């Protein structure tokens with residue numbers, strides 16, 4: 001019988017191989033309706049919040065409990081306002097009538113709450129930066145999306161935005177330099193210094209308010225917002241000689257708001273440093289102001305010379321390192337997931353939002369732009385590997401790339417390719433957006449399908465690991481999505497926390513990754529993924545809105 005066994009084995013092997021291949025092929029985004037799946041996830045997550053945590057700023061999807069941000073206990077609309085424009089976008093683009101009806105109802109509920117319940121006369125201090133990017137940014141983009149997609153009442157959002165902005169802008173008038181303190185009381189208008197870090201303001205925080213306030217000036221014609229928010233740059237650049245030899249356009253993460261002088265010497269593209277660079281480029285893209293483009297190019301050139309590294313594992317992954325002791329000190333290979341926005345930013349800087357094939361054949365293309373583009377691709381690949389090699393397929397909050405500094409300790413988790421490590425306290429995942437953000441930009445600018453495959457893999461892992469299902473007494477399944485304590489040990493350990501950027505950014509960028517109709521040269525996303533339209537230059541001229549400072 002031995003003569004018959006061999007062909008049977010080969011047939012069995014062939015059939016198995018065929019089935020495995022088929023299964024693998026089937027599991028790409030092409031065998032699904034990605035936008036439908038993302039809409040469903042958004043609705044599940046939102047409806048869990050609306051049913052169990054409605055109105056609360058902070059919400060736990062497991063305990064179904066939450067609280068408000070302000071010490072007074074009044075709500076700021078944290079999750080609601082951050083979510084509205086994503087619903088308007090999905091309402092406009094969905095191909096499913098049931099989903100469209102659901103979105104219309106939910107937008108209506110959110111809008112009524114904003115109009116009738118939300119009152120910003122709150123006697124509590126709020127963080128100026130977070131409130132600006134999430135609440136003011138969310139109201140302004142809801143205004144824009146309401147007008148563009150003909151859904152809801154745009155006046156509701158604009159009136160709230162003006163009310164909130166008028167409570168925030170006294171921040172710029174309470175220090176000698178015009179650099180705001182980190183918090184402000186929304187009722188009294190009193191600015192409050194950071195309670196830690198010797199009262200320093202985070203450098204990226206007061207340089208990430210400008211898109212929102214400039215857009216408000218552009219809409220309303222009230223030039224005060226524009227003039228106040230741009231005042232931070234002159235002391236920042238002049239008092240530190242920021243383009244001089246000592247800093248070369250790379251900022252320490254803390255600034256003394258009373259003197260405008262940097263405090264400490266930690267330079268990084270992660271928290272408190274990141275969006276300073278982002279808003280230099282995005283102000284140029286949004287308003288056309290040339291000075292910010294020059295400052296952005298200057299900083300990127302220095303970043304490449306001082307902070308760029310390549311891991312020593314099998315994949316040679318590029319990363320942007322950190323300097324804890326100033327530019328002259330050593331470069332650490334610690335890399336926050338937050339830095340993953342840089343792939344998309346560099347790609348937008350190189351192409352100005354045009355497809356790469358068009359931009360690279362245009363008259364403005366040069367070796368620097370080519371280099372920025374390639375770095376954008378390389379960094380996005382590094383960030384993808386931060387998901388792909390992790391047992392859950394979801395990135396930890398921070399990795400350390402394999403380099404000589406710092407050296408890996410025995411208790412650090414090692415990636416299979418030996419390109420990065422994860423420290424014990426950095427294993428959590430709060431459903432952050434930055435990697436899928438870069439995938440969205442890189443896909444639309446390059447047309448390379450690989451970015452959609454990576455995005456689908458990440459989305460699938462969010463579904464697999466961050467979804468929690470509770471069966472109610474009547475047998476109905478209640479679905480929610482939550483953060484994770486640990487992405488490395490399986491099954492993943494769930495945390496009881498919903499970040500508003502899961503709805504505002506992560507699901508929006510994933511949705512747009514799979515949308516065929518995205519024009520990146522016409523809109524600019526603020527740092528919380530709220531889209532604003534590129535300004536009309538004739539209107540800017542009519543309003544006399546120009547750059548009010550020089551270097």
Ligand SMILES: *[C@@H]1O[C@H](CO)[C@@H](O)[C@H](O)[C@H]1NC(C)=O
Pocket residue numbers: 091092093148149150
């Ligand atoms: C989506 O928005 C466009 C305008 O941006 C509009 O023409 C179209 O009718 C909208 N579609 C739906 C279904 O609301």
Ligand SMILES: *[C@@H]1O[C@H](CO)[C@@H](O)[C@H](O)[C@H]1NC(C)=O
Pocket residue numbers: 115153154155156159
């Ligand atoms: C839109 O909202 C504004 C502000 O609340 C209100 O004055 C106006 O009547 C509303 N418009 C419509 C058509 O409901």
Ligand SMILES: *[C@@H]1O[C@H](CO)[C@@H](O)[C@H](O)[C@H]1NC(C)=O
Pocket residue numbers: 165166169222223224225
């Ligand atoms: C413009 O905005 C400023 C800042 O909030 C405010 O004080 C001023 O009253 C506004 N001007 C007009 C004409 O509304």
Ligand SMILES: *[C@@H]1O[C@H](CO)[C@@H](O)[C@H](O)[C@H]1NC(C)=O
Pocket residue numbers: 536537538539542
């Ligand atoms: C730009 O603004 C000018 C002046 O307000 C207006 O006449 C023109 O129609 C606008 N152009 C576009 C494309 O909206």
Ligand SMILES: *[C@@H]1O[C@H](CO)[C@@H](O)[C@H](O)[C@H]1NC(C)=O
Pocket residue numbers: 542543544
């Ligand atoms: C803009 O400046 C011009 C010339 O300086 C002036 O005539 C005009 O009134 C200004 N417009 C506004 C809206 O301030």
